[in-house]
Amino acid sequence: MSLRSCLARLEKQGELVRVRREVDRRFELAAVAKKLDGGPAVLFENVRGFSMPVLVGTEGTKDRVAGNLGVKRHELIDHFARAIGSPVPWTRVSDGPVKAKVIRPPFDIGTLLPVPHHYEKEPAPFITGGMVAARDPDSGVLNASYQRMQLKSGTRCGMYIQFRHLMQIHQKNVAKGRPTEVAVICGMDTAVRLASATWGANIPLDLDEFAIAGGLRGEPIEMVRCETVDVDVPADAEVVIEGVILPDVLEPEGPMAEFTGVYGSTEPKHVFEARCITMREDAIYHDILPFGNEHLLMLGLPYEGVLYRYVKAVIPGLHDVHITPGGCGKFLAALSMTKRHDGDAKNAILCAFGAIRDIKIVMVVDTDIDISNPKELQFALATRVQGDRDIVMIPGTKGNELDPIQDVYDYITKIGIDATKPLARAERFELAKIPGYDELDLKDYLG
Ligand SMILES: Cc1cc2nc3c(=O)[nH]c(=O)nc-3n(C[C@H](O)[C@H](O)[C@H](O)COP(=O)(O)O)c2cc1C
Ligand SMILES: [Mn+2]
Structure with missing residues (x-):
């Protein structure tokens, strides 16, 4: 389903609201989006000074994500795990809607695109929904991942790249004294958006995220070549900013309100220099409100697929996984499982830590607990939970740099909590039930 057909679907279901009143891209747009957080997606049709509308929240709830992917909510994790296992390679087409307008320098990104300025202490608007596509110089395989971009002047942006695949690619290029050619994709369907946020033990650098997206969509993504860089992008993207990550320049970036809900620091970060912008005739700017429900879901959902696939391979009793929004969509994983031995839950905890570096707290429960x-x-x-037996701590581990507590102590103490019933006394934990409750229909008793 393309972004356009997704919008039509959401509108039909009453899951899209249109704001026709003029809003300022500085704070006002984000304030309205935050009020609607967890509710419908919102299309801002009239952003002061721009003709391009801004869309937020297409992936705002799990139900919406499932609907966009054409599956049921309870099938999501399985669907994701299957897409990772059976990626569908993309195909190249010669032209596409994203080529309707081709804009070459000189231009000012902040004048062309209604990039919102979200939070009070941010020094500039940030592109938060941009998926950065780049080619690995060794394998030639495409990689896609979100990297926030701070608008500077003209064609220049700051880019914050943690050590994952894009950074690996960039370091290979830097070693050869070359910039990294990239295309920043703004405005895509749920499949490409979720695939771009996928990372973890079973996602190697040579697993093309656009092929994972193809697996999610159930058909190949159609891609077109860029104008100025050796990268392909989805033909039906809304906006694409082509350019390079400079090899030898770092400039102050931030602070930005991050997925943790707090501001990061100002530090020297990479610099992106745009070479060209291509867009659809009536392009929509696709934004993600940092620390909003959508942001936390987009972080957590792809991790759930990775986590489930990885842990299930070793722990067959695994039933379900959930990366909680309260844990910033990254830090807190809940697993439910059927144990054969009491030690199984702790094995599952170790496995979950191995699946994804960012997971800090793992809690394992029995299958009678709804982990969502x-x-x-x-x-x-x-x-x-019996504190002295059921809680394990692993001090001195590396977590996510943006976790404020890691920033204070420079390491993370991971915590595993076995909250399953001891097998020998399981009957002591039986949940009380009232006979007839499940079958009872209140209509028969009221009115
Ligand atoms: C909305 C959103 C914004 C993100 N912003 C950044 C960012 O600014 N820097 C970063 O390093 N990772 C960011 N991430 C996480 C990476 O995009 C994600 O871990 C990705 O899977 C890394 O892929 P790669 O290893 O293929 O490069 C963001 C994720 C989401 C969903
Ligand atoms: Mn990757």
């Missing part, structure tokens, strides 16, 4: 329900997780924590 915070109340049920707290219940398991409150009634099934």
